[in-house]
Amino acid sequence: MEEDTRLTLRFAPELRFFLPPRHRSAPVRVDRDGTSTLGHIVESLGVPRTELGALHIDGHPVDPSHQPRPGQVVDVAPLPRPQPLPPGFQPPRFLLDVHLGTLARRLRLLGLDTDYHNDRDDPTLVRQANDQHRVLLTRDRKLLCRKALRVGAHIHHDQPDRQLTDVLERFAPPLRPWTRCPECNGPLTPVAKGEVADTLPVGTRATYDTFARCTACARVYWRGAHHAHLTQIIRDARATLATVPQPRGTTALPAH
Incomplete structure (x- = not known):
């Protein structure tokens, strides 16, 4: 019998949004080229590495740099919520791309350090996010796939209310309204x-x-x-955060 050289990838429901429509309802079977890392394979299917959580092969945890073997089964999980951030990124400060102006104003209303300009290209955004230790928020998946970007997050929704809830649930930032x-x-x-x-x-x-x-x-x-x-936006934000555990190693700041 001919050896199966393909990999089977099972994506968590939260990540299937990123996949091509033909791959969203079942495990994905891909050819293994012998040189690509697991992280590269996952990203080539449409999932930005900024959205990538734990990886397991046949039940065992592996790093994105791992090179899988033929016939293996890979489970791809989303990031935990709230998302742990690297040193220097906590508490989170944000940088938003051109499509998120209303979200930027709402984050600022809550007292969150949020930079936003409507005239910056992708390389400039990545440099600023890295240099200033900001989380880059965007609806552009290609921007999140830039290798130089340290920390970013995809904003799934069109409506500002849902965008704000998503950011609060993902990062659990301390609020200082007004x-x-x-x-x-x-x-x-x-x-x-x-x-x-x-x-x-x-x-x-x-x-x-x-x-x-x-x-x-x-x-x-x-x-x-x-x-x-x-005031209602602030009230709703506090209610959302009341259901989200604080990230490890942080202490909630008083809300003013």
């Missing part, structure tokens, strides 16, 4: 009404007395018409 500028990510500090009165609309000046100002871009904030909606 402490960052939603527009530029700069720190917010309380400011006396008299210091900003000349910059306020007449109706705002007559109605509100409590203000904060961004120390980076000087934008002024107050509890305006959207405050109830923003």
